[in-house]
Amino acid sequence: MKILCYGEDISWFKQFLTAVDKIHGEAAAVTTKPDIAEEVSKYYEKVYVADVGIFNPEVYGKFVAKVADEVNPDVFIAPCTNKGRVVTGMYSGLKGTACVSDVMDLGVEGDTLVVTRLVYGGTAKATIKVKPPVSICISPGAFKEGERTVSGQVVNVDFKVESKVKVEFKPKEVTGNEPDKADVVVVAGRGVRNKEDLNMIMELANVLHGAWSVTRPLAADYGWTDTWIGISGLVITPKLYIGVGVSGQPHHIIGARGSKVIVAINKDPEAPIFEEADYGIVGDLYKVLPLLIKRLKGEA
Amino acid sequence: MKILVPIKLTYDVSQLKFDTSTNTPLLDACPKVIGDADKCALEEAIRLKEKYSAEVAAVTIGDTQEHYRIIKDAYAMGATAGYVIKISNSEELSVNIVAELLASLYQKTGPYDLIILGSGSSDTHSSFLGALLSAKLGLPIITGVDKLTVEDDKVQGVSTMEDGTYTFNGEPPLIITVTSEANEPRIPTLRDILRSKRMPINEFSSEDLGVEISKIEITDVKRYVVERKRIKFEADDEEKMKEAVEKLIESLKKEGVI
Numbered sequence: 332m333k334i335l336c337y338g339e340d341i342s343w344f345k346q347f348l349t350a351v352d353k354i355h356g357e358a359a360a361v362t363t364k365p366d367i368a369e370e371v372s373k374y375y376e377k378v379y380v381a382d383v384g385i386f387n388p389e390v391y392g393k394f395v396a397k398v399a400d401e402v403n404p405d406v407f408i409a410p411c412t413n414k415g416r417v418v419t420g421m422y423s424g425l426k427g428t429a430c431v432s433d434v435m436d437l438g439v440e441g442d443t444l445v446v447t448r449l450v451y452g453g454t455a456k457a458t459i460k461v462k463p464p465v466s467i468c469i470s471p472g473a474f475k476e477g478e479r480t481v482s483g484q485v486v487n488v489d490f491k492v493e494s495k496v497k498v499e500f501k502p503k504e505v506t507g508n509e510p511d512k513a514d515v516v517v518v519a520g521r522g523v524r525n526k527e528d529l530n531m532i533m534e535l536a537n538v539l540h541g542a543w544s545v546t547r548p549l550a551a552d553y554g555w556t557d558t559w560i561g562i563s564g565l566v567i568t569p570k571l572y573i574g575v576g577v578s579g580q581p582h583h584i585i586g587a588r589g590s591k592v593i594v595a596i597n598k599d600p601e602a603p604i605f606e607e608a609d610y611g612i613v614g615d616l617y618k619v620l621p622l623l624i625k626r627l628k629g630e631a
Numbered sequence: 632m633k634i635l636v637p638i639k640l641t642y643d644v645s646q647l648k649f650d651t652s653t654n655t656p657l658l659d660a661c662p663k664v665i666g667d668a669d670k671c672a673l674e675e676a677i678r679l680k681e682k683y684s685a686e687v688a689a690v691t692i693g694d695t696q697e698h699y700r701i702i703k704d705a706y707a708m709g710a711t712a713g714y715v716i717k718i719s720n721s722e723e724l725s726v727n728i729v730a731e732l733l734a735s736l737y738q739k740t741g742p743y744d745l746i747i748l749g750s751g752s753s754d755t756h757s758s759f760l761g762a763l764l765s766a767k768l769g770l771p772i773i774t775g776v777d778k779l780t781v782e783d784d785k786v787q788g789v790s791t792m793e794d795g796t797y798t799f800n801g802e803p804p805l806i807i808t809v810t811s812e813a814n815e816p817r818i819p820t821l822r823d824i825l826r827s828k829r830m831p832i833n834e835f836s837s838e839d840l841g842v843e844i845s846k847i848e849i850t851d852v853k854r855y856v857v858e859r860k861r862i863k864f865e866a867d868d869e870e871k872m873k874e875a876v877e878k879l880i881e882s883l884k885k886e887g888v889i
Contacts, residue, residue: 386797388762388772413758413792416751417774420759424766429727432757449855451754452644455656458851468757496771496801503795511793515888539889551812557791562756563811565793571888581644582753588857592888594879600863609859610882612875614866622876627889 332439332463334358335404336375337395337418343410343469344371348477350408350469353437354444358408360483361398363391372483377402381488385498386414392421393492399426405463406444411470411566419466428464435473453562453585471511472568472589508542510560515541515571518560518587521548522576522597522616526555531620532575538627541569546583561586576616579604596620632685632803634676635743636710637733638669640693640701641754654854665701667811668749674816675779675809676747677709682781688712688743690736692729693721699832706827707819713832714740716840723846726755730763735840737768744803745786750775750810761808772806773799777813 334356336347344360351358360375362368368380379398383390395418399407407422409415411433423430435456436447443460446467450457510516517536519529529543536543544567550559558564561583568589575596577583584607587593595608598615605611612619643662650657665673676687689705691698694717702713716732718724724732737743751758758774765772776788776799788799788807819827837844862882864875883889 386792387799388774389765392762392766413775413790416758417762417772420757420762421766421772423727423759424730424763427727429725430757430759430763432755432759445850450852451642451647451656452756454644454647454855455649455852456855457849460848460850494771496773496799496805498800499798501796501798563751571883571886581647588855592883592886593859594883605861605863607857607859608861609886610879611861611863612866612872612879613863614872614875618869619866619872619876622872623879626876626880 332356332405333403334406334408335395335399335402336360337407337409337415338362339364339367339414341367341370342476344374345476345478346469346474347408348374348479349474350437352477354406354439356406359402359404361395363394368485372485374479374481374483376481376483377486378483379486379488381490383490385500387494387496387498388417388421389494389496390492391418392425394488394490395422396425397490398488405465407464407466409466409468411468415468419468423466426464428466429461430466431459431461432468434467434469437467449585452581453588454581471566510542510544510567510569511565513542514569515539515573516560516567516569516590517541517543517573517575518545518577519543519549519575520546520577520583522578523549526553529555531624535573535575535620535624535627538624539571541571546577546580574604574608575620577604578602579607632679632683632745633741633743634679634685634687634745634747635737635741636673636676636687636689636705637746637748637760638665638673638689638691638701638705639749639752640664640691640695640698641666641752644753649854654856656852656854663697665704666749666753668751668753668809670749670816671809671811671813672747672749673705673708673710674814675807676745677817678814679745679781680709680711686711688714688740690714690716690733692716692718692724692732694719702832703827703830704819706830707823708817709823712740713830714835715832716835716837718837718844720846723849725845725847726757726759726763728842728844730760730767731842732837732840734764734767735842736835739835739840742804744805746770746806748806748808750808758808761806765806768806770804770806771801772808773801774808776807776809779807779809779813
């Protein structure tokens with residue numbers, strides 16, 4: 332099968348390699364980031380690239396559709412991120428392909444794609460059979476980064492389209508706290524009572540050289556910070572996730588399920604997060620956390 | 632100003648239970664609701680109705696009593712027209728067919744100045760629908776809007792994505808997808824609810840809309856279980872707490888994650 336992979340960072344392009352292998356495909360790449368095109372060409376025979384400006388769904392969708400006119404893919408693959416979903420939707424609408432999001436696994440049966448996707452807010456997996464042409468969005472962490480060495484070709488695409496929508500972009504402040512990239516992520520849930528108590532969460536993250544984040548209510552309802560872990564926020568795949576005072580609602584857990592090891596600290600022994608955890612401490616976080624931090628610092 | 636708001640009847644997944652022996656979802660026992668983001672879309676449209684005496688049409692796809700109920704709910708919130716596209720087992724429709732049905736309804740009952748919809752439904756959350764409609768209708772789109780401002784024919788949407796904040800500026804005709812952070816949807820009063828019961832619901836079939844229906848082929852749905860060790864350390868007194876912390880650190884070292 333012919334495949335076209337769309338992405339904006341190298342890690343995603345490596346994850347796509349694994350997906351491509353599963354359907355025995357031949358893949359080309361398309362990106363809007365000229366600065367990564369050379370690197371991507373170490374993994375893909377052809378990398379189509381154009382700087383089409385700040386993200387605008389219409390412009391990005393039309394750009395990938397134009398590249399597809401050349402590649403003629405059976406399968407279009409994109410990351411299951413905010414942008415990836417929108418670009419995939421635009422692409423599917425323009426090219427008239429079926430589309431599936433939140434894809435966890437892939438296979439082929441004859442001329443049919445067998446796709447496993449998350450449904451019901453990430454609480455269940457459904458297996459779907461779909462005939463190409465099809466577009467899919469891959470869940471973060473669903474496929475390991477693949478390896479491949481080719482010396483591919485970068486193809487600069489001449490592309491210009493006017494959109495009636497004008498876009499301004501303000502990059503995320505660089506704070507050094509990047510839960511979606513860190514090996515260890517400490518997450519505060521509603522058991523954390525005051526904004527000041529986040530200092531404890533940050534300190535634990537610091538000791539473990541990791542990042543920190545929160546569940547949705549702490550960000551969206553209380554406004555303690557901007558982003559959160561969960562289906563409507565960030566999806567993370569660290570080696571170690573530590574949930575502190577996190578109850579474990581499905582919409583949050585879907586954002587953390589790809590973690591290698593999950594630790595929960597919660598005083599409610601019935602909290603659903605213990606079902607999702609490898610290790611749990613049933614106790615008062617206000618006592619457990621200071622002790623844990625102290626012990627990790629080697630002070631006790 | 633004319634606004635179309637597609638709403639979806641979704642499972643309230645926070646209340647979804649699974650059969651413990653087969654791991655299949657117990658969907659019949661799960662309550663159904665208008666998704667959070669869809670409700671925010673309705674709220675934005677109704678605020679515009681109040682500001683610009685806009686017409687707000689709510690539409691859903693399905694043929695159960697609950698589908699009719701959510702259109703009544705939309706009337707109670709302040710919608711001025713309600714449509715049901717009558718299709719049985721509508722949850723099996725692909726998002727592509729949903730987009731075709733809505734695009735056709737847009738042509739038949741519109742055109743509209745704005746289509747406002749939730750950025751994702753609470754059950755499948757693919758976020759494809761707005762973009763598919765944009766492509767099919769040839770209308771520009773702004774997506775994932777947390778904060779929407781409309782001043783006459785100037786539309787501004789602020790959207791937070793992985794790498795930062797995007798401010799989209801456009802003008803009607805336009806498609807806007809809003810997140811569940813966009814606003815706090817109103818709760819209708821008893822009077823609104825009583826009034827909504829008398830409001831008419833216009834029905835369309837797939838034939839009326841000229842769309843050929845096909846369903847997704849789903850072969851299996853199972854609870855998503857990640858195998859975890861589920862080791863719990865009790866820490867209800869000081870002694871146990873010390874022990875628990877030691878054991879946790881030891882275990883994490885063994886796992887090679889700290």
